[in-house]
Structure formats: C-alpha cells, structure tokens
Amino acid sequence: LVVKNIELAGSKTKVLKDPGKYIKDEFKNGKLSSLERELYRKLHQTIKKVTEDILTRFNFNTAISAIMELVNLIYKYQEEVTAGKKNVALVKEVTEKLLILLSPITPFIAEELWLKAGNERSIHKVPWPDYDHEIAREELVTIVFQVNGKLRDRIDLPVGTPPEEIERYALSSRKVKNFTEGKEIVKKIVVPNKLINIVVKN
Incomplete structure (x- = not known):
C-alpha cells in the first residue's frame, strides 16, 4: 500500500x-x-x-x-x-x-x-x-429522531455515525421513549447523516 x-x-x-x-x-x-x-x-x-x-x-x-x-x-x-x-x-x-x-x-x-x-x-x-x-475535531451533523414520521427529538453526531449507533441513541432518548414505550416497534429506518424513523404499532 x-x-x-x-x-x-x-x-x-x-x-x-x-x-x-x-x-x-x-x-x-x-x-x-x-x-x-x-x-x-x-x-x-x-x-x-x-x-x-x-x-x-x-x-x-x-x-x-x-x-x-x-x-x-x-x-x-x-x-x-x-x-x-x-x-x-x-x-x-x-x-x-x-x-x-x-x-x-x-x-x-x-x-x-x-x-x-x-x-x-x-x-x-x-x-x-x-x-x-x-x-x-469531528465534523458533526444533526440527526432527526422521528416516530411514525413525526419529529420527536434530534441530536448532533459525527458524520458517518453507523446506523446501529444512531438507533441506540434514538431508542435511549426520553422524548422518543414517550411515544414508543409499551408499543411494538415494527421497523427502524435510518437515513445516514440525516434521520431515523421508528415505526410503531399504536
């Protein structure tokens, strides 16, 4: 190399x-x-x-x-x-x-x-x-946390943060938990460097 x-x-x-x-x-x-x-x-x-x-x-x-x-x-x-x-x-x-x-x-x-x-x-x-x-210094981007397509929280993370880490941050957010606790999570959609949308059954 x-x-x-x-x-x-x-x-x-x-x-x-x-x-x-x-x-x-x-x-x-x-x-x-x-x-x-x-x-x-x-x-x-x-x-x-x-x-x-x-x-x-x-x-x-x-x-x-x-x-x-x-x-x-x-x-x-x-x-x-x-x-x-x-x-x-x-x-x-x-x-x-x-x-x-x-x-x-x-x-x-x-x-x-x-x-x-x-x-x-x-x-x-x-x-x-x-x-x-x-x-x-790490270059940061704002990641939006959505539940069923609606904005619930956001966080600044380094560019290129892996999807599994974004999921972990989103699921640990108190504002997100208010809309996911006690509900079935159907899927998690991550758009790198932009957002994660957590789809739940009401």
Whole structure:
C-alpha cells in the first residue's frame, strides 16, 4: 500500500512547493471531496492520538490501533477512487506523515520506505508532524429522531455515525421513549447523516 502510494505521488507533486499547505488550504476552502475530507481529518486525528500515546503515555498498543484505522481509510480511498482521479498531493501528505508516525514503532521499515519515496534526509531526523485541532475535531451533523414520521427529538453526531449507533441513541432518548414505550416497534429506518424513523404499532 505504502509503495503504491509513493509511486502514485512520485513526480506529480514535485510541482507543489508544499503539498501539506496546499492540502490544508484545499480542506479549509471546501475543495476536497467528502472522502478526501474524511481521510485528511483522520490523518490529523491520528497524529494527535499517536503523539499523545507514544510521546506522553508511552502506550504503543493504542497508537498502533489508531494507525491501523488510518491505514484502513487509505485502503478505502485506494479502492473507491480511480488512479486518474486521486488527489496526489493528499496521497503524498498522508503517506509521508504515516511513515513518520510509524518510525518509532518500525524504525528500519519506515526508514527504507522514506528513502524510497525520494527523501534524502533520514526519517529519524525530520520534525515530528503537527496536527490542527480544528481539522482533527469531528465534523458533526444533526440527526432527526422521528416516530411514525413525526419529529420527536434530534441530536448532533459525527458524520458517518453507523446506523446501529444512531438507533441506540434514538431508542435511549426520553422524548422518543414517550411515544414508543409499551408499543411494538415494527421497523427502524435510518437515513445516514440525516434521520431515523421508528415505526410503531399504536
């Protein structure tokens, strides 16, 4: 995966003096796709998590877990976006930052891939990456709770919250319970990032 990303980024990003700054500007100006925004946000969240876990708590297990979440999202981006439409500046930024995060955990592999990416300076001599608190913060959407199509409550949740979690929040809402307790729930309809409609028999 890392090697493929290195090859993809390759010479295409050499025209950019600072791919990191370019991508941050694209993010803040709303020019990235939803999946690109998700990937870039996950990068900053991962830098924050790994920084806290390794440099502060010396907890490598949770750091590795956070890195794997980022890797899984990179795989998703690789699978869903065709090569010609990939944002190579984003790929370069995410891949290089990923290698730096891995360097305290797998120093030799990280160094080998770092040099393969065309970097002349050792990965162990480059600055540890910073993260942007604003970018790392979860993007929220308002989820509407309906019972038989009528608004009963609402809640702000992170974009992409799984349907089963939305169901759990809705069913635990006191305002929703007022209209569902003692009644048979026929079905639960979830529209991602928008609403859940709980259908009950009166």
